[in-house]
Amino acid sequence: MSIIIQNVSKAFGDVDVLKDLSFEVKTGELIALLGPSGSGKTTLLRSIAGLEVIDSGNILFHGDDTKDKTVQERQVGFVFQHYALFKHMTVFENVAFGLRVRDKKSRPSESEIERKVHELLQLVQLDYLGKRYPSQLSGGQRQRIALARALAIEPQLLLLDEPFGALDAKVRKELRKWLRRLHDELHITSVFVTHDVEEALEVADRIVIMNEGRIEQIGTPEEVYHHCANAFVYQFIGNVNLFHGRVEDKVAHFGNVSVSLPETSEQETKDTVFYVRPHDLDIHHSAPDSTAFKAKIDHVHLAGPVVRVDLTSEWGDPVHVEITQDYYLSMTFQKGMDVFVSPKDGRLFMQDYSI
Amino acid sequence: MKRHAAITEPRWIRYLLIGISILFLISFLITPLILIFVKAFEGGIGLYLKAFVEPEALAAMRLTALVVCIAVPLNTIFGLCASWAITKFEFRGKGFLLTLIDLPFTVSPVISGLIFVLLFSDKSWLGGIFYNLGIQIIFSTPGIVMVTTFVTFPFVARELIPLMQSQGIEEEEAALTLGATGWQTFWRVSLPNIKWGLMYGIILCTARAVGEFGAVSVVSGHIRGLTNTMPLHIEILYNEYNFTAAFAVSSLMVFGALVTLLIKHYIEWRMKGEKRL
Secondary structure (H helix, E strand, O other): OOEEEEEEEEEEOOEEEEEEEEEEEOOOOEEEEEOOOOOOHHHHHHHHHOOOOOOEEEEEEOOEEOOOOOHHHHOEEEEOOOOOOOOOOOHHHHHHHHHHOOOOOOOOOHHHHHHHHHHHHHHOOOHHHOOOOHHHOOHHHHHHHHHHHHHOOOOOEEEEEOOOOOOOHHHHHHHHHHHHHHHHHHOOEEEEEEOOHHHHHHHOOEEEEEEOOEEEEEEOHHHHHHOOOOHHHHHHHOOOEEEEEEEEOOEEEEOOEEEEOOOOOOOOOEEEEEEEOHHHEEEEOOOOOOOOEEEEEEEEEOOOOEEEEEEEEOOOOEEEEEEEHHHHHHHOOOOOOEEEEEEOOOEEEEOOOOO | OOOOHHHOOOHHHHHHHHHHHHHHHHHHHHHHHHHHHHHHOOOHHHHHHHHHHOHHHHHHHHHHHHHHHHHHHHHHHHHHHHHHHHHHOOOOOHHHHHHHHHHHHHOOHHHHHHHHHHHHOOOOHHHHHHHHOOOOOOOOHHHHHHHHHHHHOHHHHHHHHHHHHHHOOHHHHHHHHOOOOHHHHHHHHHHHHHHHHHHHHHHHHHHHHHHOOHHHHHHHOOOOOOOOOHHHHHHHHHHOOOHHHHHHHHHHHHHHHHHHHHHHHHHHHHHHHHHHO
8 A cells, every 4th residue: 555645744732743744655665764763753653543643734545535534444553662562461362352353244253363363473473472471472572463463454554663672682683684574575565663774774665764853865775875865864874973164265174174176056155064974084194195184093992893993183073983904903003193084985064054 | 588687677676676566556456356356246146146137237238338339330430530531631630630539538528528518408509409309418318428429539540540650552552553442442451451450449449438437427417227327327336335236237347348458458469460470
């Protein structure tokens, strides 16, 4: 089922949580709503499910407006961050709930319910837990049961609210790979909310990046990672160094470094910020070119796949650089050493863009 | 559990505190309880049983049963509605409603009784309306039911509100997304989650409704065989120096209280078990 979000706005009291949002989810897609807390992503998800009422705009399922449809009528599968399993029911009864509450005409027979529940429990690989109670399961098992329960009503749309948010790092990673595989099997249109960039990049077909109730960028993981639409996305999607400077006569000045910008259309003098990822900075013993600046090594973190070096630039700003273990060993950098740092890549955003 | 000496009190302090507690309980609780039964059986089992077959005693027991049967269900429904409203919805005046629920706890029962006398006496505006309809409220069963309901109404709500607040509304929302109607959600999800808390509240409410004296005393008028509840009946027997009968009826109430305590203990044990899961 396709979803169209058209100019959706919502406020809680004086606070605008959704500000004129529009986008589309195609049939069978797996979409991530990514953003920091307070960006409105969960409110948007709950609005799609019908658990919140939007103030203006339209949400269309398959081209039909959902304005007058109750939660029950929308028939969406919803998975909650804290599972929301029914504590007093067994796993089996939890999954069977959506079938048992149907009216007499459409309710399947007892044997049909049993067959269906076991099929779903097999799908989430937990058929052997049917007689247990939710409190006897681990977090990862609970979330898979919650998913099986949501799938029992055969939803056309699956909504997941920070589905792995309450799990520890290792289980999270396993479960998100598993979710991706499950989606490839079932092809149910799915939207999940996350604040974990890595999770969104790994799992989603497309990512909607939200901030303060607005959409900052929509695109595939590759697009949002390599072609950030603006300063916010650039900062949110990965670690970043900020260099504040000024653009004057098509030349940008940062500390003692000047870079000419022949293509800029800026005429007047403006404040600017240069964004560079830690792995796009190099450290040298002597200045390789005019873009290099002096810095002092404060600390070297050797644990991990890359070496992380903390420095202070000659004008006093902290700088973070990531270099390979091999490069580190060949160059013999040490704490307290004066070195030169030069950027390989980066993005310039004018300061009037608010972040 | 054995604990290290450094984090616990010296032995003599522990024994002193435990000793004081036990002494206190024996002198102020257990001795009087035993005395009630001793006094009740003083005249032999025949006299003891006779106290219950008196028509006035039977009428008092019937009236108490009637009052409990009306007041407790009313307060159960009220308690469910109030705690539902307070925990599941956001609205203005929530704090005020919470304070109002506590009112019967803070006002002396005698004053509660007097308020009802003022409200429903024949000469008052409201009482006049009922008087013209031929319904007597004060010095009659309706008045007794009303004050008992008033005095006992916080019990169920007070028990449920913290429980429901700690549970939140996620399970209800999950039920709705799975297609359950509001009614189905209440019966299949909300009620099973609060059943032990609800039982606990009902037990406390019942115990108080049976034993209420002050407020009932004010509105009852003490008409023998008509408006005397069990506690009032005991008082009359006592004032007439009919100690054996007074203590016999008391022993019945004490027995009821002990059973209530047992049930309460069982429920607490179940609630704890459920929380641990």
